[in-house]
Amino acid sequence: MEKVINRQWRLVNHPIGLVNESDFEWIEEEVEYKLQEGEILVRNLYLSIDPANRSWIAASSKSHYTEPVKLGEIMRGITIGRILESKNSKFDQGEYVMGLTGWQDYTLSNGSGLTNISLLPKPEGVSLTIYLSVFGMIGLTAYFGLLEIGKPKEGETLVVSAAAGAVGSLVGQIGQIKGCRVIGIAGTDEKCQWITKELGFDEAINYKTENVRKRLEELCPNGIDIYFDNVGGEILDAALANIAVFGRIPVCGMISKYIQTELQAGPKYIVNINSRRVRMQGFIISDYLDRKVEGILELMTWYNEGKIKYREHIVEGIENAPLALNMLFDGSNKGKLICKIANESI
């Protein structure tokens, strides 16, 4: 292949609080890729922007569930890309792959950890991004977190925070499929309307304008059977205040904590874990990847039956990736946040 310009973001500072563009270095490098046997060259097209990205760049700590991105390294991120060249029998030129190829235009890879999504079924007339928004880590997180840890039963009350977000909106819909009454907590009236009117949630609470603890008390007179936590902080406390006996709390994330500069006080109502025999359990999706086929296939079935809807928020240009990450923390994205690096037809 002839020479190309590879644009990339490298981490140069472990941020505290919100991300600054200066925490990353923008590099434009002229490269002439020469493939070794077994390698593929990927043109990255779409970059998934997720709360976990922020965790990956925090300074090293025992709490890291994965090795943090080191200073000087290319920023880690899940992408979808098109194979430009292949010397690997598992991948053909023109096929699409998904995996951790990073915040850059081109990735030379031996294929390890990459999923060949051209081999998977895809519904007609939708963008490849559906693998980032539903049929990938996001969908599996909602699926296994709710079903394996939440263990929903018909007629139970499910409350989910960040309910208009990528994971939360799927959790609520899967909860409905399982026969739960679903209440979503979100940060704007528009999001509350989307989850109730478009997704069919039973109720929505706007945490910026309503008293969440009191609203949950009104809406859940018999308590919350499952609280799917994406945010931690005060909303977790409000849910704990209203948790039912034998309630379950899958802890998917605590986004309110990721940008704090120091640890804040925890939930007062943690006492209810004791008296109400609650199970609160953290998880990450990597723990369930041996069962990913099962999860993806069921999500595809539900999607094809019209039971799952999603929306995407596309930010144009990899140059905007660092600031796009902050949108997750001020809630300004509407739907699964994706950064578009290049056109699919490139």
Place this chain on the structure above:
Amino acid sequence: MEKVINRQWRLVNHPIGLVNESDFEWIEEEVEYKLQEGEILVRNLYLSIDPANRSWIAASSKSHYTEPVKLGEIMRGITIGRILESKNSKFDQGEYVMGLTGWQDYTLSNGSGLTNISLLPKPEGVSLTIYLSVFGMIGLTAYFGLLEIGKPKEGETLVVSAAAGAVGSLVGQIGQIKGCRVIGIAGTDEKCQWITKELGFDEAINYKTENVRKRLEELCPNGIDIYFDNVGGEILDAALANIAVFGRIPVCGMISKYIQTELQAGPKYIVNINSRRVRMQGFIISDYLDRKVEGILELMTWYNEGKIKYREHIVEGIENAPLALNMLFDGSNKGKLICKIANESI
């Protein structure tokens, strides 16, 4: 039977904070018991004083796992008593029973909920109180809480708070039987010495004189696999700060919370439940009572093999029961707290 004086404590106020004697009314009543068919008359001998007693007399709230004691009612408590008369074919005069007969000298009962402990094996040369201290609710709480929720594996690190207390001391010993390295947290040097020298715990931390979080960090460089929580509050926070990936936290009690007059801030390190995929789960022993025979038999086996030791703190006289309850909150009891109502031979 001829007339007797029945002394009893009745609840007259739901305490906030520590218990005052004035929260109870002392009654001496002359009674001539006449048994109906199916009834037994029990002379109560020993009264178990437990942290749960304090929960039972808090003002009504959704968090009650059982109906609170109502004002004017006899104070609820687990006792061991001797049957003075029986018109119930399941019980004979002279047999001993254990159950919720309350803070009083005599109880007329239809036998429901009472265990006939004369039918159970008992080791030679020990007081009947062993059924309160080991072969009853206390032992079952330690047994099922640790084994079913903590799920100890050989070589794991187990930390237990209130480690010299009735439940905590058994939890640590069962942990050792299961091959765990055991660290106990207690409130006096004497207690710390008792659990290490007499019970064989690997380490002890005096939370009144040491920095628990830092000591746990030193003692558990690979993290705490199981933290058995009896106390909540700052010690829970210190354990969460040092919890291992896939750590488990059986929540048996949060005694530091029972006498607070208002809810305090929760643990800062709750964020680790998320990133370290921790399972924190409250339980009460009533949830396992269908398996009580299995638990008691294994505890008896271990006791007979010399693997389980216990100690008791006997307070003389039912008149001292209300103030004895406070000993659990200032930690002045040494071992299972029991109030002696009358001599076994009565």
